[in-house]
Amino acid sequence: MAVHTKVAFADAATLVAGYRLGTLNVLTGIDQGIENTNYRLDTSGGPVLLTLFERRTNGDDLPWLIALHDHLASRGIAVPPVLRADDGAALSTIAGKPAALFGWLEGAAIDDPTLGQCAGAGEALGRMHRALAAFALARRNPQGRDAWHDLAGRYGERLDELQPGLKAIVDTALARIEAEWPAELPHATIHADLFPDNVMAVGDSITGLIDFAFACHEVRAYDLAVTHAAWCFDADGTCLLADRSAALVDGYERAHGLLPEERAALPLLGMAASLRFLLTRAEDWFAWRDDIGVTRKDPLAFARRLRFYAAASSEDLMGPTPQ
């Protein structure tokens, strides 16, 4: 579960009183998620989401995050709208943490994606990238290449505790990613963490994209690579699920399109995405304590994806390049 910080009912009720939401009836911690603390607030004006921003979200970046939500919502992209207090403020402090209230989305976070949901997620990602072409504010990637070097250096030999030889695999991948990084590809603001559990759906219909905590200015196709790595493998990360991959990429092509150079770079970007989640999951694995109640995610599921992408061609991922 991900309630890192306990919020008292009285504090949440005081917060709600500062918005046009009526009164707070029920406060419920949300079990899903890893990074931030989330509560469902049932108010007399309907349900809303309370997020407390935790350790991997720099407080200085929060006004940027709010501007991003506002930009996307104003362009009709289904993201939770940021609610404003009566004094116009989007950000507040609760239990000593920076916090915000968001509109509640219909549906449930996706667990085991259907092909229809893969296609819908690809389309939603593409539509979001179209809307973000006009978003001028840039945030540096907090989990980008500098962070990967830092994490790989910090955990070094300990990676071999997860799997003998993992440090060498990580070092080799990092060197290749640095040497081949496609810096010349178009950059844009990207989500950077569009896992199935960050996409809400009712059946095959996508009702919204959530959790922009890692959104940043990056190589745009890296976002498709993250999404591909998260959606298109079996549970332990060994096998590409080709039908999911085709549905996701086709959906993205319909809504946005891929340049030939982006298509060609996807295996390397898939390696980069795999390395990113391998390293942050390893960091969480080493820091994990059973009393904090957060589900521990398997770093090796992304070591297996890394191996797959390192040996893959773009045709392996997406079929032949369209002429």
Ligand SMILES: Nc1ncnc2c1ncn2[C@@H]1O[C@H](COP(=O)(O)OP(=O)(O)O)[C@@H](O)[C@H]1O
């Ligand atoms: N706006 C929302 N409307 C409804 N449910 C939401 C909303 N935002 C988050 N949730 C629920 O909270 C869970 C955790 O949210 P998420 O943003 O992924 O947390 P974390 O930042 O900890 O990963 C989601 O899986 C979803 O069930």
Ligand SMILES: N[C@@H](CCOP(=O)(O)O)C(=O)O
């Ligand atoms: N998606 C990442 C972890 C980040 O957690 P989230 O719940 O904030 O998406 C992973 O699976 O490693």
